[in-house]
Amino acid sequence: MQSTRREVLQGMALAAGAVILVPAVSACTKKDGASVLANADPATRVPQVIPRNWDPIEFNIVRGNAGHIPASYLPDVNGPNGSWDHVGKHLPYVVTLDGGETPEGYVALMWGDQEKGHTPHPNERRGEANNYEGHWYNWIRIRKATLSEAEELQSTYSEWPGLADGDSGAFAVHGGGDIEADGGRQTIYLAALPSDVQSGDIVRIHAHCLTHGEYVDFVQI
Ligand SMILES: [Fe+2]
Numbered sequence: 001m002q003s004t005r006r007e008v009l010q011g012m013a014l015a016a017g018a019v020i021l022v023p024a025v026s027a028c029t030k031k032d033g034a035s036v037l038a039n040a041d042p043a044t045r046v047p048q049v050i051p052r053n054w055d056p057i058e059f060n061i062v063r064g065n066a067g068h069i070p071a072s073y074l075p076d077v078n079g080p081n082g083s084w085d086h087v088g089k090h091l092p093y094v095v096t097l098d099g100g101e102t103p104e105g106y107v108a109l110m111w112g113d114q115e116k117g118h119t120p121h122p123n124e125r126r127g128e129a130n131n132y133e134g135h136w137y138n139w140i141r142i143r144k145a146t147l148s149e150a151e152e153l154q155s156t157y158s159e160w161p162g163l164a165d166g167d168s169g170a171f172a173v174h175g176g177g178d179i180e181a182d183g184g185r186q187t188i189y190l191a192a193l194p195s196d197v198q199s200g201d202i203v204r205i206h207a208h209c210l211t212h213g214e215y216v217d218f219v220q221i
Pocket of ligand 1 (some may be wrong): 090135137209210
């Protein structure tokens with residue numbers, strides 16, 4: 001009998017030492033303050049397709065200063081090396097899982113691609129250093145890059161290094177081993193792909209770091 005997606009993911013969870021659950025479709029219709037702000041100004045509106053001359057660093061600096069990055073982090077973002085050490089650190093890139101293919105219907109993401117000169121993004125459990133809020137991505141929204149109607153699917157991660165009941169994303173570890181080693185920098189986020197996304201498609205990744213706010217970029221699946 002062919003393994004179901006849940007069985008495959010649970011097998012991976014055991015391998016990664018984490019608890020994971022199968023993603024569910026998010027309605028994504030709720031408008032929070034940030035979304036309203038984003039939709040108000042074309043310069044900071046989340047684009048549906050890759051804009052001409054797309055520069056994710058520049059876009060996210062402008063959007064971050066418009067309210068999508070916490071004020072406490074803006075001096076770092078706007079300061080020396082802010083582009084690479086603070087904005088680049090929060091941009092996604094696609095990785096391959098060790099010892100197996102990424103489960104069908106998912107993409108494996110990490111943040112801060114060193115090959116582009118970006119700083120790898122750490123992950124940290126809740127504690128004094130982060131005001132007990134933790135430091136990781138707590139949601140990732142994926143939408144096919146198209147001007148046509150498309151499904152946007154949200155994966156959630158309400159805890160790290162494990163997940164909580166009701167979470168729809170999954171974790172793995174790049175290179176295997178302890179997910180908390182190396183400051184959590186080897187954490188892989190498995191995020192669900194909308195059903196209308198196929199291999200080779202460009203998708204928009206819109207994601208939220210608990211400590212550092214929202215970031216937007218495009219990757220090829
Ligand atoms: Fe962060």
